[in-house]
Amino acid sequence: xxxxxxxxxxxxxxxxxRRLKGLIVRHYLEAHRAKGLVGRRPVVWVTSGAPxxxxxxxxxxxxxxxNYGALCASRKRAVPYCEEAExxxxxxxxxxxxxxxxxxxxxxxxxxAGRPLPPPDLLVACKNICAVVVKWWEVTARHFGCPVYIxxxxxxxxxxxxxxxxxxxxQLEDLVTFASRAVRRRPPRRPAFERRLxxxxxxxxxxxxxxxxxxxxxxxxPTPVSALDMFTNxxxxxxxxxxxxxxxxxxxxxxxxxxxxxxxxxxxPGERYRLIWDNIAVWYDFDLVRYxxxxxxxxxxxxxxxxxGAYDPSDxxxxxxxxxxxxxxxxxxxxxxxPTRRERLFRxxxxxxxxxxxxxxxxxxxxxxxxxxxxxREVREELGLPTLVIEADMADPRAFAAGPTRTRIDxxxxxLAAQPLGV
Amino acid sequence: MVSQGKLDAAMVPEDKPExxxxxxxxxxxxxxxxxxxPALGYVCSYVPEEIPLAAGLHPIRLGARPGVTxxxxxxxxxxxxxxxxxxxxxxxxxxxxxxxxVVFAYTCDSxxxxxxxxxxxxxxxxxxxxxxxxCRLTGPGVREYTASEFRRLAEALSHLPGARAVTxxxxxxxxxxxxxxxxVVRRLDDLRRRRPDLLPGSAFLAVSREALSLxxxxxxxxxxxxxxxxxxxxxxxxxxxxxxxxxxVSGGFLETEHVLRLxxxxxxxxxxxxxxxxxxxxxxxxxxxxxxxxxxxxxxxPSERGGADSEDEAFLVLADRYLGRVxxxxxxxxxxxFEAVERLAAESGADGVVFLLQKFCDPHxxxxxxxxxxxxxxxxxxxxxxxxRGVVPEGQARTRLEAFIERLRGVRA
Numbered sequence: 001x002x003x004x005x006x007x008x009x010x011x012x013x014x015x016x017x018r019r020l021k022g023l024i025v026r027h028y029l030e031a032h033r034a035k036g037l038v039g040r041r042p043v044v045w046v047t048s049g050a051p052x053x054x055x056x057x058x059x060x061x062x063x064x065x066x067n068y069g070a071l072c073a074s075r076k077r078a079v080p081y082c083e084e085a086e087x088x089x090x091x092x093x094x095x096x097x098x099x100x101x102x103x104x105x106x107x108x109x110x111x112x113a114g115r116p117l118p119p120p121d122l123l124v125a126c127k128n129i130c131a132v133v134v135k136w137w138e139v140t141a142r143h144f145g146c147p148v149y150i151x152x153x154x155x156x157x158x159x160x161x162x163x164x165x166x167x168x169x170x171q172l173e174d175l176v177t178f179a180s181r182a183v184r185r186r187p188p189r190r191p192a193f194e195r196r197l198x199x200x201x202x203x204x205x206x207x208x209x210x211x212x213x214x215x216x217x218x219x220x221x222p223t224p225v226s227a228l229d230m231f232t233n234x235x236x237x238x239x240x241x242x243x244x245x246x247x248x249x250x251x252x253x254x255x256x257x258x259x260x261x262x263x264x265x266x267x268x269p270g271e272r273y274r275l276i277w278d279n280i281a282v283w284y285d286f287d288l289v290r291y292x293x294x295x296x297x298x299x300x301x302x303x304x305x306x307x308x309g310a311y312d313p314s315d316x317x318x319x320x321x322x323x324x325x326x327x328x329x330x331x332x333x334x335x336x337x338x339p340t341r342r343e344r345l346f347r348x349x350x351x352x353x354x355x356x357x358x359x360x361x362x363x364x365x366x367x368x369x370x371x372x373x374x375x376x377r378e379v380r381e382e383l384g385l386p387t388l389v390i391e392a393d394m395a396d397p398r399a400f401a402a403g404p405t406r407t408r409i410d411x412x413x414x415x416l417a418a419q420p421l422g423v
Numbered sequence: 424m425v426s427q428g429k430l431d432a433a434m435v436p437e438d439k440p441e442x443x444x445x446x447x448x449x450x451x452x453x454x455x456x457x458x459x460x461p462a463l464g465y466v467c468s469y470v471p472e473e474i475p476l477a478a479g480l481h482p483i484r485l486g487a488r489p490g491v492t493x494x495x496x497x498x499x500x501x502x503x504x505x506x507x508x509x510x511x512x513x514x515x516x517x518x519x520x521x522x523x524x525v526v527f528a529y530t531c532d533s534x535x536x537x538x539x540x541x542x543x544x545x546x547x548x549x550x551x552x553x554x555x556x557x558c559r560l561t562g563p564g565v566r567e568y569t570a571s572e573f574r575r576l577a578e579a580l581s582h583l584p585g586a587r588a589v590t591x592x593x594x595x596x597x598x599x600x601x602x603x604x605x606x607v608v609r610r611l612d613d614l615r616r617r618r619p620d621l622l623p624g625s626a627f628l629a630v631s632r633e634a635l636s637l638x639x640x641x642x643x644x645x646x647x648x649x650x651x652x653x654x655x656x657x658x659x660x661x662x663x664x665x666x667x668x669x670x671x672v673s674g675g676f677l678e679t680e681h682v683l684r685l686x687x688x689x690x691x692x693x694x695x696x697x698x699x700x701x702x703x704x705x706x707x708x709x710x711x712x713x714x715x716x717x718x719x720x721x722x723x724x725p726s727e728r729g730g731a732d733s734e735d736e737a738f739l740v741l742a743d744r745y746l747g748r749v750x751x752x753x754x755x756x757x758x759x760x761f762e763a764v765e766r767l768a769a770e771s772g773a774d775g776v777v778f779l780l781q782k783f784c785d786p787h788x789x790x791x792x793x794x795x796x797x798x799x800x801x802x803x804x805x806x807x808x809x810x811x812r813g814v815v816p817e818g819q820a821r822t823r824l825e826a827f828i829e830r831l832r833g834v835r836a
Contacts (some may be wrong), residue, residue: 089792093502093783131532134558134755135789142793150755153558154568155529163571167557170564283437338539344496366785370536373498376545391500415501 004402006288012267014229016253018314023249024071025233027063028112034061035118042121042183045140048238049129051151051172051329053204053313054322056242057196058179058188063117064239065136069097072104072111073283073395074232081107082396090216096395098136122182124149124175124331128335130367147182149175153330154322157337160330168326197321200242201313208312210250211237215309217257218300219352223274227289229267231281236307272296273416276348278303278375279360279368280394285402288390288409292358295413300352303345307333334367337354341371342378349383356386356416363393386415444656445626448649452633455641457481461585464519466510468699469526469556469751471573471741476597476639477589478580480523484635485510486700489678489812489813498540504783505812506676507533509825514541523583524550526576529558530753531786552579560746560754569742570735577738602640607646608634614650616694616771618657620664620677623692625683628701629734635700668831671695671768673794674779675787678813682779684816691831695771697764698779703749750785761794768803773830775804778826782811804830 033103034041046052052062072078081103086092088106101117123146125137134150141380151171154164155192160196182185188196214233217224222309233253235360240246275292277299282288289299310332316324333341349357359372376387380405388408393399465472465481475482487509495512514537519525527538542551554576559565577589587593608631615627630649634642670691672683676699683693697703749763768776776798780787796803806827808815 010811089795091780091788091791094785094788098789131558132785132789135752135757135786138755138757139789139793150559152557152562152565152755154555154557155535155553157553157555161571161575163568164555167564167568171559171562174563338543361500363500366503366532366536369500370503370533371539373500422733 003287005287005291005294005406007294009268009293011228011290012265012269014225014233014253014256016249016256017229017232019249020233020235022246023240025363027239031063031397032112032115032118033060038311043118044122044124044179045117045120045137045265047125047133049329049334050124051175051282051325053197053200053242053325054172054175055124055179056200057193058176058185060122060183062239063120064112065101065117065140066097067235067239068104068111068117069100069395070281070283070329072100075111075287076284076285076397077111078395081110089107092398093363095130095132096393096399097364098132100395101136102139102143114288119144120146122146122179122220124151124179125149126151126153126329128153128329129144130334130365132366138233147178149178149182151175151329153335155337156330156335156340158339160327162328165323165326168330169323172322172326190392194321198316198318200327201316201321203244203247203369204242204311205313205316207237207246208309209314210247210254212309212312213254214250214257215301215306216351217254217261218262220261221274221353222264222268222271223298223300224265224267226267226293227277227281228286230299230302230305231283234308237311237418241308241311244353266298268293268296268298270296271298273356273413274298274300274352274354276301276303276345276352276354276357277360278357278372280304280363280365282360282390282400283394284390284397285392285400288402288405291406291409292323292413295409297413297416298358299358300354301348303333303341303348306344318364338371338374342375345375345379346383349379349385354385355419356388356412358412359389360394361389361391363391363399364395386412386419387414443646443647444652445622445630448645448652449626449633451628451648452637452642452645453628455637456484457637457641461523461583462521463524463526463580463583464522465526465528466534467530467554468556468703469530469745470526470576471527471745472601473594473597473741474573474577474589475526475580476600477593478577478583478586480580480583480586481521481638484700485513485518485525486632486676487678487813488513489681498544499536502783503533503536504675505782506678506781506784507537509678509812510534510541511537515544519545519549523585524552524580526552526554526580528554529556530751531784533783536543550583552576558753558755560750560756560759564741566739566746569746570738573738573741574734591734593735594741600643603643604634604639604646607643608652610650611653612695613645614653614657618653618661619669619692619694620661621653621656623683623687624696625680625687627693628677628683628696628698629680632700646677666690666832667692668774668828668835669694669772670775670777670828670831671697671764671771671773672777672779673697673764674810675699675781675784677779677810681814682810682820685815685820686777686824689821690776690828691824694773695767697749697760697767699751703751703760703763752790757790760790760825761797764794765797765801768798769801772801775806775827777827778805779810780807780809782809802834804834 041061044062046062048066078100082099085099086102104110104116123137125133177187236246236249361369379387463475464485466485472482487506492508492512494515548610581588615622668691750760
């Protein structure tokens with residue numbers, strides 16, 4: 001397919017990418033193998049905001065349908081699965097990750113060497129990223145006849161009340177028992193379980209710490225890494241968080257980026273503009289980002305990738321790890337109020353020395369997108385930076401028009417060029 | 424074109440003059456004005472009216488109007504539902520002026536955004552409260568957490584100008600007033616089911632909506648008068664209309680009766696509903712029973728857990744009531760509503776079910792395929808109409824409705 005963009009800067013991808021591909025393949029192979037006769041390990045389907053450390057400590061192998069949706073989309077293969085879900089009666093207006101997964105599930109085939117995700121033994125969704133996952137997981141539970149657990153994290157409007165924390169913590173305690181019984185295991189003894197949990201949390205802490213180090217390396221000019229590498233490098237922090245493999249991988253990435261910084265290697269040669277990306281990637285159209293790269297615009301931060309920096313269990317109270325997890329998982333980016341999102345965005349703009357913000361208004365993701373116009377206005381009025389709103393979808397290209405987007409990018413770059421702050 | 428402002432002759436051309444009863448009473452409801460006391464606007468049927476009533480505030484359900492929007496379009500993307508858009512548009516246009524406060528409840532991602540944007544944009548001095556309800560209806564801590572949110576709402580409202588403290592006694596009084604209101608709505612719902620020739624489904628929804636804007640005592644009197652007149656008329660046998668099929672409708676918030684009138688004009692009686700502002704949202708009306716059914720009036724006597732004499736217990740009983748009502752699709756687990764819709768269709772003697780899907784409404788859209796399968800497997804055909812701003816494209820919808828009703832006649836034969 002020819003690109004809708006006249007010029008796209010070729011990627012200067014990380015060496016670590018080759019290792020990343022191996023991690024992805026191994027993860028899904030292991031997930032399918034877990035369902036085999038030998039070495040059986042229960043498979044749990046989780047949302048990206050689920051308290052996965054609990055499930056790892058219980059011996060589950062977590063797989064992430066959202067990641068699978070992104071995988072389908074980045075191969076430009078989401079549409080046939082979406083269409084299958086639509087044939088079954090699911091509206092085209094529903095989340096494209098959900099439709100791609102439901103379609104693949106209904107067809108019984110998919111993008112993992114022709115296979116869909118391995119069938120779940122348990123489904124766990126955490127409402128902290130959106131209300132859609134609750135409904136999506138309900139549909140999946142009915143399809144497989146599989147037990148489902150919804151972790152309900154009330155919206156942290158202006159922080160958390162003690163009652164909210166108590167409510168979420170009660171569910172996490174219940175989840176330990178529910179998940180064990182779902183796979184016909186005896187619930188673990190509390191002290192032994194908490195010891196295992198603290199071990200997993202330590203691995204999560206190390207991975208998140210490295211992830212935040214990587215983000216901090218992007219403060220220099222020129223930035224050693226832009227959005228495309230960061231989007232693809234999300235896989236381990238989302239999917240393998242709490243494992244040794246995740247920590248080892250990010251150590252490699254950090255080392256490579258430190259070397260780039262030392263040697264002055266730019267992700268975007270001739271970097272002139274430093275941008276922040278808000279919302280999920282447009283997985284099927286990375287040329288959109290490459291087109292900006294070709295105009296000297298590098299991404300020095302993404303609210304999307306930065307969100308995983310908040311899954312930081314550093315403050316875990318070892319005498320009450322579930323209470324600490326209840327707080328942490330309630331305060332992630334999409335579960336906090338707009339004033340907190342604004343504060344985090346503004347901080348990122350200042351720390352990363354950004355000169356403009358690109359908002360991806362993602363049709364599939366209402367939690368992330370609705371309210372963006374307010375944020376964009378505040379960026380313009382309070383920070384005096386130009387903004388660009390791109391109307392698209394993270395996985396369904398039918399909701400995206402590259403031509404008009406290119407025109408808007410051109411106009412945005414003109415605004416960037418007129419900025420006195422231009423680097 | 425079906426008019427949206429009144430129950431016109433087109434609504435019930437073949438069932439006149441009996442159905443004109445509802446039209447006369449609707450005019451009376453519209454002419455009645457609420458008292459001049461402090462009013463509270465609220466969004467979502469999970470906001471317990473018991474609390475503002477106990478605080479001495481007149482609760483007004485903020486809905487959305489049909490028609491175009493302008494102000495909201497600059498701050499809300501096109502993929503937010505028309506309900507959210509119109510609600511925000513009205514708020515930005517000044518609909519909250521004169522209200523003591525606006526109460527939002529956690530419902531879905533779009534309405535959460537409307538709350539956020541409104542809070543960001545509201546003129547200084549505006550009061551807005553977010554009732555941070557759980558999405559779960561069962562499980563550890565859900566009851567206590569819900570009660571804590573109700574208590575927080577009660578405390579917030581009691582500090583509003585002209586309001587008073589919410590006590591168990593006042594909650595009991597409010598609960599009794601609402602039970603009386605629900606009782607008369609249930610009578611009307613039953614009449615709609617038994618004699619849709621006298622009380623068409625569109626008229627039932629119209630009078631229910633109007634009554635919600637009135638003081639509950641006034642509304643009870645006016646609805647009781649309507650119920651009595653229809654009960655008298657119902658002493659006469661209904662006209663023999665074997666070609667009229669019976670349908671129930673299911674969906675979210677319906678801004679107008681437009682679609683129900685189209686269904687009726689196409690040859691069906693609307694004999695029951697699972698709508699936010701109708702059977703489900705009224706929580707107590709008809710087969711989709713809720714308020715008053717699982718628990719008694721708040722604070723009025725012993726509950727399973729030993730009475731609601733204390734404030735804590737009063738809020739826990741209120742939590743039980745709302746957690747136990749027929750659930751909105753935004754709530755988990757979904758089975759209660761699935762079963763309630765199946766039961767409603769069966770008890771109403773419905774030949775089929777029409778789903779009125781608010782475009783961009785995720786919770787309803789996710790439930791639809793499985794709910795359709797369940798209904799169809801029990802022999803009830805299903806039709807899906809996508810609704811936006813309370814209306815459907817009329818010509819296309821009429822054709823589909825006529826074909827669907829023809830199919831229902833075939834199934835019945």
